[in-house]
Amino acid sequence: MKVENIFLAGIGTFLPDRVTTAQAVENGWYDEESRAASGMISVGVAGGTPAPDMAVAAAREAVKRSEHRPDDFAALLHTPVHHQGPEIWSAPHYVLHQTLDRPVPALEIRQGCLGMITSMRLAAQWLTTDPGRDAVLLTAGDNFSTPGIDRWRVSSHYLLGDGGSAAVVSRREGFARLLAVHSVSCPEAEVLHRGGEPLFPPSVTAGRPLDLEERSEWIRAQWAAGVLPPLFHLGDVVTQVVGRVLADTALHLDDIARVAHSAVALDQIRNGFLDPLGIDEDRGTWQFNRTLGHSAGTDQIAGLEHLLDSGQVGPGDRVLLLAAAVGMEVGAAVVEITATP
Numbered sequence: 001m002k003v004e005n006i007f008l009a010g011i012g013t014f015l016p017d018r019v020t021t022a023q024a025v026e027n028g029w030y031d032e033e034s035r036a037a038s039g040m041i042s043v044g045v046a047g048g049t050p051a052p053d054m055a056v057a058a059a060r061e062a063v064k065r066s067e068h069r070p071d072d073f074a075a076l077l078h079t080p081v082h083h084q085g086p087e088i089w090s091a092p093h094y095v096l097h098q099t100l101d102r103p104v105p106a107l108e109i110r111q112g113c114l115g116m117i118t119s120m121r122l123a124a125q126w127l128t129t130d131p132g133r134d135a136v137l138l139t140a141g142d143n144f145s146t147p148g149i150d151r152w153r154v155s156s157h158y159l160l161g162d163g164g165s166a167a168v169v170s171r172r173e174g175f176a177r178l179l180a181v182h183s184v185s186c187p188e189a190e191v192l193h194r195g196g197e198p199l200f201p202p203s204v205t206a207g208r209p210l211d212l213e214e215r216s217e218w219i220r221a222q223w224a225a226g227v228l229p230p231l232f233h234l235g236d237v238v239t240q241v242v243g244r245v246l247a248d249t250a251l252h253l254d255d256i257a258r259v260a261h262s263a264v265a266l267d268q269i270r271n272g273f274l275d276p277l278g279i280d281e282d283r284g285t286w287q288f289n290r291t292l293g294h295s296a297g298t299d300q301i302a303g304l305e306h307l308l309d310s311g312q313v314g315p316g317d318r319v320l321l322l323a324a325a326v327g328m329e330v331g332a333a334v335v336e337i338t339a340t341p
Contacts, residue, residue, distance in 0.1 A: 001182055007170050008178060010174070010175075013302045018045070021038070049136075054142075055095050055140060058301075062167055074132065077092075079140045082142045082149070086311065091108065102341065112297075112327065112329075116298070119167075120181050127171050139165070140166070148207070165297070178337040179336055181331070188230045197215065238273055239277060251318065253279065257283075260299075261273050261274075266290070
């Protein structure tokens with residue numbers, strides 16, 4: 001989707017203290033072979049800080065930087081991955097209450113690690129069709145320090161890190177222009193993250209811990225028994241999505257200064273994201289990602305903020321935001337930096 005006259009007016013993050021992977025190995029939480037293979041240095045661990053409070057902290061910073069007033073906002077879109085608090089309760093309205101405190105819609109976008117990019121698309125469409133307000137607030141926040149999930153062993157593809165992020169999408173001038181955003185799904189691949197688990201009762205209500213490796217082993221066992229799983233390469237979907245957003249902007253990959261991608265293990269970044277695009281990891285955000293862990297929908301905003309704060313991108317540079325989520329679905333957005341925030 002090509003986007004016109006829509007901007008990022010402010011962004012913010014809440015990144016908690018880090019626990020190093022060396023500490024995790026020393027404490028027996030993580031094994032040395034996996035640590036060496038992942039390339040990860042540390043992950044953010046928020047302890048008892050509620051996920052919505054991390055989103056609130058990031059949102060307050062983003063709103064302050066945007067110079068928007070609460071009355072300027074048409075809606076709030078909150079995109080979590082993990083549980084947020086009490087069941088049958090609205091984390092989006094809590095975030096709204098603690099930030100804008102205005103009677104606007106507050107929605108939860110369940111798009112996994114792709115949530116922030118999808119929220120940018122929805123916000124752009126909202127502002128394009130509703131002339132009454134000038135901005136939409138996007139938030140994300142997750143804390144994986146909970147029973148039933150082991151951030152160090154839940155998947156061989158990443159270590160889970162805690163954190164929150166926010167962005168103000170605006171019709172007014174901002175520090176970056178949103179040029180295009182797009183996504184492509186592979187619905188037949190949903191089984192890869194479902195594995196052999198029943199749909200009812202939901203696993204969390206039955207007290208089953210989250211174990212994505214166990215689900216992958218089930219898929220492999222089915223394959224060995226002659227049941228063919230969906231066959232596709234993530235890199236093919238990535239190149240398709242990136243090709244579409246670049247076509248919408250009349251840009252080429254050479255016009256992209258940096259890529260803010262998901263903070264997964266290095267082999268996943270190379271094989272799934274960068275190698276298919278012919279991009280070296282130095283053009284990505286790996287050196288920053290490897291200190292955070294995979295923080296769900298926060299990865300791309302945290303990566304963009306890091307690139308800006310460290311002076312690695314500035315006015316005139318284009319940045320590709322790139323994420324994949326269970327589903328499977330891959331999304332991308334292109335932003336052009338127009339000012340130093």
